Amino acid sequence: MTPLRNNLDQAKAQYRKVRYRGNLADDVLGTSLPIANAPKRGWRDLLALAAALAIGMGAMFLWMSSRSVSTSTLPVVAIADPATRPADTTHIQTQAQTTTQTPTVVVEAKDATPFTAVPTLETFASANTTTGSAGDFSLSVPSHPILFSLASLVEAEAENQLNPSTNGMDPGASETQEPL
């Protein structure tokens, strides 16, 4: 055996005596990879999680859909009983109060002519039905497009009473009314 081979064999023997201090599995799996210690989740857990997420997303979608009404779907509020509409614009005036979280249209009747304003879509069923004849009445509606629609309708209806030649309840038909 050559001296070189002899030295290498000695080095190999010493090399094999070296041991890692401690336990590598504890060092690595115990601290550096805490996720390895987490309870294992089966496919049922994943399925339940996915279903819960889908339901949550669906509910959020429906809620957002109910909130985002485009103006093209208007009018959504109408005077329920034409017979009880106010005679002309001098009998009512409307104004929007948007300072509160729930925008409110205040319908003020200036005489004793009774009227009723109701929301016509179920999605706005939360809006209060307003019936009255004199005094101030509030119709709470959930968004500005509804406010505008209500105000337009109320005044448009009043103008229809004054000008029978004007048909329909187009909110844009009244050019002179003040925007809310």
Next chain:
Amino acid sequence: MQTVDDITLKHARSGRRDAKARVLETMQDHWFRFCLMQLRDSHRAEDATQETAMRVLQSLDRFDGRSSFKTWSFGIALNVCRELRRKQLRHGAADFDDVGEPIDSNAADDAGVQMDAIEQNAALRNVLASLPARQREVVTLRYLEEMSVQDTANAMGCAEGTVKATLFAALRAIREKLTGGKADVER
């Protein structure tokens, strides 16, 4: 050498903690010895061993079985050691390849004592310390880990011819320092 069987590897791949622990328990001494030989510092060798273990576990899915698990994992350990050496050089610390001197055994802790055990052969200690990093890698894998030339080439990511040439140069350097060039190198 004790090796990791295919069933344990399969279970480790599937995420079983006990199988992962068994892989690490089987390989920890091998990786540590190798890293200690390359880095010549027990603390850095421990860090390198743990980094190797984490990378092996994270890469188990990519082990395709073309080489043995030992060869594949030593390739990872080799890369970890090279990265640590480069990082040390970037931070201005002297590398052993530059210094060419053995570690200070007076500052030995438990692992340092083990390093001394390797280097009881004082002559070989100085010779191994003075080898360039690439030659030290080849000598460690080929002679101390008893890998074949092909496995050594796979672990180092180079051709077998490169391994043979590097090995020849390393053994010639060792021989010259130990025997003054009188003995032949057994290839």
